[in-house]
Amino acid sequence: MRQFAAERAWEPFHTPKNLAMALAGEAGEVIEHFQWLTAEQSMALPPATRDEVALELADVLLYLVRLCDVLGVDLADAARRKMRINAERYPIERAHGRADKHDRL
Structure with missing residues (x-):
């Protein structure tokens, strides 16, 4: 590009x-x-x-x-960091099967 x-x-x-x-x-x-x-x-x-x-x-x-x-x-690095943040915000045990925002889980 x-x-x-x-x-x-x-x-x-x-x-x-x-x-x-x-x-x-x-x-x-x-x-x-x-x-x-x-x-x-x-x-x-x-x-x-x-x-x-x-x-x-x-x-x-x-x-x-x-x-x-x-x-x-560095988009790849930013994406990895964001996925770590999302993993904390949306733990499997609370987020599984739900589309709620992290502060509503």
Whole structure:
């Protein structure tokens, strides 16, 4: 992503604010595919729609990776740290089979 942006001289545009906004916009495009669907319909997307969703998810991933690069965030490390936090917030014995927020378990 860094090289891709550099080859196009996009660095001035790739500020954290702009990248975060682009990330949110692309996430909205993912959501758009599921709006008004039932849970069952959302689990059984037609192949063409699934492919469109896949490309939107790729956009989300690419903006996320670029934002992490610009901010100097090690995303894999941050994800591991967050999973440890979540394991404490959502212990199996209290969270199993529940969708409640951690402060309501």
